[in-house]
């Protein structure tokens with residue numbers, strides 16, 4: 001091959017990089033506009049209590065429909081919002097909206113809200129949570145904040161202090177996507193979690209006899225012994241559910257029960273899974 005080929009390939013990558021950067025910049029502009037206009041929606045996915053056999057709460061999941069691109073995944077725009085310093089106002093909107101919508105549901109239902117690492121470390125978090133609860137009248141005990149292991153990589157003392165302050169208000173803390181982060185097991189001794197959500201990657205191949213089954217079994221036993229509520233994410237099949245029940249898992253969440261749905265569909269889900277007595281008062 002001639003020397004020229006390499007340069008051509010390089011130019012090709014350069015052009016592709018430019019395209020990607022350009023696309024990112026455009027998305028950034030649109031995201032700023034969307035945050036300013038609060039042009040988002042929350043969808044809700046049920047969390048199913050395996051011992052009581054009913055929906056015990058919902059996780060709020062952020063949705064953005066881009067004016068020309070259509071739906072953009074939060075996996076794409078949440079990290080972008082973090083990078084460009086928009087996660088605090090965006091996360092504040094999520095908290096307010098989730099608390100407001102949940103305050104109209106039957107009083108026994110919990111609401112789980114994802115808190116990103118930058119939002120967690122922001123000085124406003126605690127006052128934002130307090131205000132969202134006060135404004136909406138939602139009982140603090142019904143609010144659960146989901147954080148990932150990434151949060152724990154930063155300053156330990158500060159992290160513990162924030163977790164304790166949130167818990168002192170009555171809100172619960174869940175460790176999300178457990179098993180995918182970089183932290184060590186030692187943090188389980190020093191951090192106060194109420195719940196551990198086992199990442200869907202461990203649940204996915206639970207049905208075949210491989211390492212995942214033993215890991216899930218061990219993690220459920222570990223978390224349960226530490227006093228945490230154990231939740232399995234990404235439950236899609238009856239086989240997975242049966243395995244999780246047998247291992248003593250407390251809660252399950254996944255497409256088997258429902259995909260995340262707009263708030264208007266919550267009453268229908270409650271009627272389907274919890275019976276007629278447990279219907280949302282308003283949509």
Ligand code: C2E
Pocket residue numbers: 045060061062073074075078091094114115116146176177200233234235236253254255256260
């Ligand atoms: P997550 O908090 O772990 O949320 C669970 C994700 O798994 C959701 O994806 C949900 O739709 C998906 N899921 C649920 N059940 C199943 C299943 O049975 N099979 C499969 N394959 N997937 C399932 P989604 O809504 O795309 O959100 C992705 C991630 O984006 C979330 O992961 C969370 O990290 C982040 N995110 C979403 N909303 C927010 C938010 O309001 N704030 C922040 N900071 N992050 C958010």
Ligand code: MG
Pocket residue numbers: 059114146176
């Ligand atoms: Mg979550």
Ligand code: MG
Pocket residue numbers: 176177197199233
């Ligand atoms: Mg998760």
Ligand code: MG
Pocket residue numbers: 177199200233
């Ligand atoms: Mg996840």
